[in-house]
Amino acid sequence: MSGTGPGSATAFTVNGRPVTVAAPPLRRLADALRDDLGLTGTKIGCNAGDCGARTVLLDGAQVCSCMVSLAQTAGRDVTTVEGLAAKGRLNRLQRASLRHGAAQCGACTPGMLIAATELLRANPRPRREDVMDSLGGVLCRCTGYRKIVRRGAGCGERRPATLAGAPAWRSRRRAAAEARRRAQAHRGRALRRRCRAGGRTLALHRPLAP
Amino acid sequence: MPDYLRPTALDDALAALVRRRLTVLAGGTDFYPARVGTPLDDDVLDISALPALHTIEERAGHWRIPALATWTDIAHAPLLPWFDGLKLAAREIGSRQVQNTGTPCGNLCNASPAADGVPVLLALDAEVELASVEGSETMPPAAFIRGNRETAVAPDQLMLAVRVPKPRAERAGAHFLKLGARRYLVISIVMVAAALEADTQGRVACAAVGACSPVARCLPALEEALVGRSCDGALGEAVTEVHMEALAPLDDARAPPPTASMPPRTLTARTLAELESTM
Numbered sequence: 256m257s258g259t260g261p262g263s264a265t266a267f268t269v270n271g272r273p274v275t276v277a278a279p280p281l282r283r284l285a286d287a288l289r290d291d292l293g294l295t296g297t298k299i300g301c302n303a304g305d306c307g308a309r310t311v312l313l314d315g316a317q318v319c320s321c322m323v324s325l326a327q328t329a330g331r332d333v334t335t336v337e338g339l340a341a342k343g344r345l346n347r348l349q350r351a352s353l354r355h356g357a358a359q360c361g362a363c364t365p366g367m368l369i370a371a372t373e374l375l376r377a378n379p380r381p382r383r384e385d386v387m388d389s390l391g392g393v394l395c396r397c398t399g400y401r402k403i404v405r406r407g408a409g410c411g412e413r414r415p416a417t418l419a420g421a422p423a424w425r426s427r428r429r430a431a432a433e434a435r436r437r438a439q440a441h442r443g444r445a446l447r448r449r450c451r452a453g454g455r456t457l458a459l460h461r462p463l464a465p
Numbered sequence: 466m467p468d469y470l471r472p473t474a475l476d477d478a479l480a481a482l483v484r485r486r487l488t489v490l491a492g493g494t495d496f497y498p499a500r501v502g503t504p505l506d507d508d509v510l511d512i513s514a515l516p517a518l519h520t521i522e523e524r525a526g527h528w529r530i531p532a533l534a535t536w537t538d539i540a541h542a543p544l545l546p547w548f549d550g551l552k553l554a555a556r557e558i559g560s561r562q563v564q565n566t567g568t569p570c571g572n573l574c575n576a577s578p579a580a581d582g583v584p585v586l587l588a589l590d591a592e593v594e595l596a597s598v599e600g601s602e603t604m605p606p607a608a609f610i611r612g613n614r615e616t617a618v619a620p621d622q623l624m625l626a627v628r629v630p631k632p633r634a635e636r637a638g639a640h641f642l643k644l645g646a647r648r649y650l651v652i653s654i655v656m657v658a659a660a661l662e663a664d665t666q667g668r669v670a671c672a673a674v675g676a677c678s679p680v681a682r683c684l685p686a687l688e689e690a691l692v693g694r695s696c697d698g699a700l701g702e703a704v705t706e707v708h709m710e711a712l713a714p715l716d717d718a719r720a721p722p723p724t725a726s727m728p729p730r731t732l733t734a735r736t737l738a739e740l741e742s743t744m
Contacts, residue, residue, distance in 0.1 A: 322562075323566065
C-alpha cells in the first residue's frame with residue numbers, strides 16, 4: 256500500500272516551481288503555502304471554506320486551500336496569486352482590477368483574482384452572470400462587488416488592435432457608461448420617492464445624480 | 466502523531482478499515498470545516514488515490530456515480546434530463562471551490578440535514594453502494610441516513626458509489642430548488658427536489674418529492690396524490706399543508722418553527738410547477 260506516514264514530505268509544483276514540503280500530510284494546503292513556503296498572498300479568512308479568501312488553483316480548478324490536505328497535492332500543480340504576474344509585470348486581469356478600482360482592503364483580492372483566472376481561462380468573454388457564478392465563492396466586505404464583477408466581465412473586452420475597430424469599441428464603452436449613469440439616476444429617484452412615501456428623512460452620505 | 470493512509474488499491478483500503486477505526490477523507494469539504502480551531506489528529510484513510518472512482522458511467526439499468534466524482538463532474542457530465550435536478554444541486558451547493566472538490570457520496574456520508582444532494586437522490590430513488598472485505602451491498606438513501614449526521618455505514622465499510630436507476634417512462638425529468646439566505650456559501654434553509662415520469666397521455670406515472678427536515682424525507686401522501694394526474698400545468702396546486710405533515714422542521718438559526726412550515730409547501734409547489742413546464 257502506498258501510504259504517507261506522519262514524517263513524510265510532499266512534492267508538488269507551485270507557480271511553475273517544484274517544491275517539497277516536509278510536514279504532516281493532513282496539514283491544510285493553505286498553511287503549507289503561507290507558513291512552510293512563505294507565500295502569504297493567499298489570505299486567512301474563516302479557514303472553513305465559507306469565505307474564499309484561501310482560494311488557489313489546483314490543476315487549474317479553483318479550490319479552498321483550507322480544505323485540501325497537503326498529501327492530496329502530491330504531484331499536482333498549484334497556482335497562487337503570486338503566480339499571476341510574470342517577471343514582475345501584472346497580468347491583464349490584475350491591470351483591469353487596478354483600472355476598475357476592484358479592491359479596497361485587499362483581503363478578498365487574491366481569492367477573487369484566482370477565481371477570475373479560472374473563469375477567464377475557460378471563457379475569455381464571460382457574461383456578467385458567468386462572473387457572478389465563478390466569483391460567488393469569495394466574499395467581499397468592502398466593495399459591494401460591482402467593480403469586481405465589472406472588472407471580470409470587462410477583462411475580456413480587448414482594445415482593438417487597429418484604428419478601424421476603435422470607433423465601435425469606444426462607442427460600446429460610452430454606451431455602457433451612459434447605461435450605468437442612467438441606472439444610478441433611476442436608483443436615486445426611487446430612493447427619494449421611498450423617503451417621501453415613508454415620511455422619514457434619511458441622511459444621504461453623498462449627493463445622488465439628478 | 467496520527468496516521469494518514471493514502472492507498473492506491475481498493476483492497477488495501479478495505480483491509481485498513483478492518484484493522485482499526487479510520488476517518489475517511491475524499492474531497493475534504495466537510496472534514497476540514499468541522500475541525501476549525503481543533504488539532505488535526507484523526508487517523509485518516511484518504512481515498513483520493515484509489516483508481517476507477519472518478520468516472521460517471523452508464524450501466525444496464527442505472528447510472529453509477531462513483532465516490533470521487535465531484536459536483537463539478539456531475540454538472541459537466543452529458544446526462545439525461547432525469548439528472549437536471551442533480552445538476553442544479555451540483556451548481557448551487559457551496560461555491561465553485563466546493564463543487565470542484567466536494568462529492569455527492571461525501572455529501573451522503575456527512576448526512577447533514579441540509580445536505581443538498583440527499584433530497585435529489587431520494588427523489589431519483591437512488592441506492593448507495595457499500596463495500597467491505599466481506600463483500601458489497603446496496604441500500605436506499607432513506608435507509609442509509611438514520612439521523613442528523615448519522616448513517617448506516619459500518620466502521621469497516623466504504624461507500625463506493627451511488628446508483629441512480631434509469632427512468633422507466635420516456636418523458637422523465639427532475640428539478641431542484643433551494644432556499645437560502647444568499648445564492649452561494651450558504652447552508653440551505655429548505656430545499657426541494659422532485660422527479661416526474663409521465664406516460665404517453667401526459668399522466669404522471671411516478672413522482673417523488675424530497676424536502677428538508679432533520680433527515681430529508683419523501684412526501685408519500687403528495688406522491689400518491691400526483692400519480693395518475695395529467696401534466697396539465699397545475700401540478701403545483703396539488704400541494705397542501707397536509708402533505709407537509711411528514712416533515713419535522715428544524716428549530717435553528719436559519720428558520721424558527723412557526724414559519725418553517727411555509728417555505729417547504731411554497732417551494733414544493735414551485736418546484737413541481739417549474740418541472741412540469743419543462744416536460
